[in-house]
Amino acid sequence: MWNKIFPKRFELLKVYILIFMSLAFILRFCLTFWYFAQIDTSILVLIKTFLIGFCFDLGTISFFSLPYIVYLLIVPQKLYGTIFDRVIIYTGYGIGVLIFLFSFFAEITFWEEFERRFNFIAVDYLIYTYEVVKNINESYPIPLLLGAISMVLIIILFITKKAQVFNKTFKNNTAFKEKLTPSLLIILIATVFALFIKNEDAEQFKNRYNNELAKTGIYSFFAAFRSNELSYTDFYNTINDEKAFINVKKKLAASNSSFLHPNEKQIHRNITHADSLHPVQKPNIIFICIESLSASYLNSLGSELKITPILDSLSNESLFFTNLYATGTRTVRGMEAITLSIPPTPGRSIVKRDNNTNLFTIGEVFNKQGYERNFFYGGDGYFDNMNTYFGGNGFNIIDRGRGFLLDSGVKTKRTNIDDNEVTFENAWGVCDEDIYNKVIKEADKSHRNETPFFNFIMTTSNHRPFTYPDNKIDVPSGTSREGAIKYTDYAIGDFIKQAKTKPWFKNTVFVIMADHCASSAGRWNLNIDKYRIPALIFNLETIAPQKIEKLSSQIDVFPTLFALLNWDYTSNLFGLDIMKMKKEDERAFIGNYRNLGLLKDRKLMVLSDQHEVNYYEWETDNDNLIPKPINASLLEETISFYQTADYLYRNNGLKLRNN
Known part of the structure; x- marks a missing residue:
């Protein structure tokens, strides 16, 4: 034959x-x-x-x-x-x-x-x-x-x-x-x-x-x-756009906010916090976005590995969010969630898409408050389009600088990490200690210029090949992720120790959060426990350290910080103030390239391409998902959030506006 x-x-x-x-x-x-x-x-x-x-x-x-x-x-x-x-x-x-x-x-x-x-x-x-x-x-x-x-x-x-x-x-x-x-x-x-x-x-x-x-x-x-991008309207369940925006606005409405254009398909609103009892604060903000740090690695979140002593110690001195979830499984998805405060949309992250500059990000909130905005990355920020995204949205770039920065029409300053500032480097960039040393130098400059600063730091050491400087910790370089995590933790401790010697430390708040978990793989398309990440706010003097157990999302951290600082601001963010969340407001958005989930009260609604919908009850003890009949109300809420997020991106609703 x-x-x-x-x-x-x-x-x-x-x-x-x-x-x-x-x-x-x-x-x-x-x-x-x-x-x-x-x-x-x-x-x-x-x-x-x-x-x-x-x-x-x-x-x-x-x-x-x-x-x-x-x-x-x-x-x-x-x-x-x-x-x-x-x-x-x-x-x-x-x-x-x-x-x-x-x-x-x-x-x-x-x-x-x-x-x-x-x-x-x-x-x-x-x-x-x-x-x-x-x-x-x-x-x-x-x-x-x-x-x-x-x-x-x-x-x-x-x-x-x-x-x-x-x-x-x-x-x-x-x-x-x-x-x-x-x-x-x-x-x-x-x-x-x-x-x-x-x-x-x-x-x-x-x-x-x-x-x-x-x-x-x-x-x-x-x-x-x-098919590197997916059309939400072509592949996912939808409802009437007006209805979707009405549903989302109900969820975003608060006693201290008012929508600027309540009859339009947008979510711009004024948020007010300032009052005589709680004065406005304008501390420096240093945000550390930790590469691939799952909650499961911290002893303070249930681990027994004992590889994060610094973060475990800081958790007792901070606002510590113990039930917070990343929106995605990649660094650019975490950056999108943090800066745009938006649920994930199908396909690639907005950070890597066209039409991703001059957007309303958290950087714009800092800009209106008079802050200098800086993005620090130990590698070449050309990777994953980070420099174009951050530079195109008003951030100054501090990176290793081998690639180029596209002209986005936004005035951007780029500072290189010079060879004499590098003690260790691998494929992804300089070690965490080196990037923190650069942050210290730039913070010193800003302090001398009497300019408040918002520094966004993206770390790299907790990434394969898991290599880092020798003789820093008791795990040999390049042997395991656990070693890289222990070094990451060590570097944060050394950074905080150095910062405490600086005149700007007392007036500086540190926000620390992972971009995503170390792995999202499991039996299910969305494995809930693979999205749980650590997040904390340290050195905020006006509020006592405490553990916040409310179910929340990566997109909520900065809106929460703005509320704690008592800022009045215009918002185009989907995130909520975690501290004021009611039980019915608690939720987390989790997704990957094709699946979009809304987690509420141990129930998970998942939208998938080809208009597929699945609804589960989450058994937390074994991280198992039990299929359940569709909850129509939660389905409509889930569709509303993801549909409005997609609509705003595709119709320039995320862009900066004059009002």
Whole structure:
């Protein structure tokens, strides 16, 4: 049968397909064995997982085979085996097999970090080759791995030649008519996948790991490349826009706020706090956004690891938010939530989208109060579009400065972290101690100029490859995330210690919060406990240290701070004052690329693309989600928040206004 479908001229194509299908099966089998405890291992589910995977593997190799199919069809018999023919076929086959080997290696490293097949994150990382390649080089023995890949490639080429596959391909009399059957078959498979099969069609299981295993990494990569943004109105449940804004305004309304344009589809409002009993305060604000710090790593939030003694100590001296959740799973999503105080919208973060400058951010609130606004990043802020976003929204940039800053029309000053200010650096940037030393220098300058400052610091040390300066903590550099967290904690302690010696310390409030958790992977599309992060406000003299257990969101932290400082301001923020939240106001927004969730009172409503809706009760003891009949009221509330957030972005409703 094989010989009838694949004549001798197609012998190498047959081997090419078999190699890919075999490698894909081996990878899927290894990932299944690796995560056997997390997947659904019932026999029927496993069989279905591998069958769906086989189909997607077949679709993937059909696309890769198309160029060779076209070549085989158009080349006449008289050119079979010529130097031209041999060069084309040897080169194409070698490059094709090398791509497969390299992609499977890359999938293993990507899975280790994200516990997913390739997705839009992998697409984004292609843009930032310097940081990503350097990170991989620092995290893995690249020479050894490349050597292994080269060795496997050589072995495959040797076996292919030894089996006379090349000779059969070059020495035959296969006519054009014989070539039509395999060509049309592969073209048909590729056409079906191109027109009718979506990557999401692999997701046939309740268990997220089974869904990921059923996919093919290369296919997932190109699917993500095509759909890096999702239209909310096209793919998600909607209601009337006017109704959505009415619902959201009811949730945002407060006795101390008034909407500027109550009949328009916007949320601009005046918020007042100042009174004679609580005077307005204008301390310096230093915000530390900690890379990938899950709540589960802090002893003060239930851990037993004892790797965050500084943060645990600070939690007892601060307003400590013990039930607060990140909106997403990436740094840029955390930045979006913190600065725009907005629920996540589907697809990529607003930080990385077009039309993301001259927005109403928390920076504008600080600007109206007379603050200097600075964004500190230990790497090159070109990465993930951070400099364009922060610079385009009025922040001065202090970074490592290898890339460039796009002209956003906003006056922006850029300061470089010089080589003589660096004691340690890895792929993602300088170590946390170095960035804090730079913050100290810039704070000293601002203090001398008698200018209040808001410093937004993005740390990098708690990121793979988890390397940091030697002899700082008792965990060797580069050995584990726990070591990186312990160093991150140590660096914060050293920073606070230095700051206490400065004349500006007494009048400086420190806000510390993670951008997202270390991992969001689990059985569910949204694993609630994988979004819980630490957040605290330290050195605010007018309020006693206390633990705040109210369910809240990353978007609420700065609106809460503005209230504590007793500021009157114009707001375009979705966040609420956590301190004044009533029980019915408590909620958290959590999401990822495709799923948007609203958590209230241990109930989770999830909106997914293809207009899918799921409703769960959250069993906190085992982080399990129990499916429940849809709650119509909570569904409408969830849709309202996400729909208005998307509407405001797409209709310039997040832009700065004159009133």
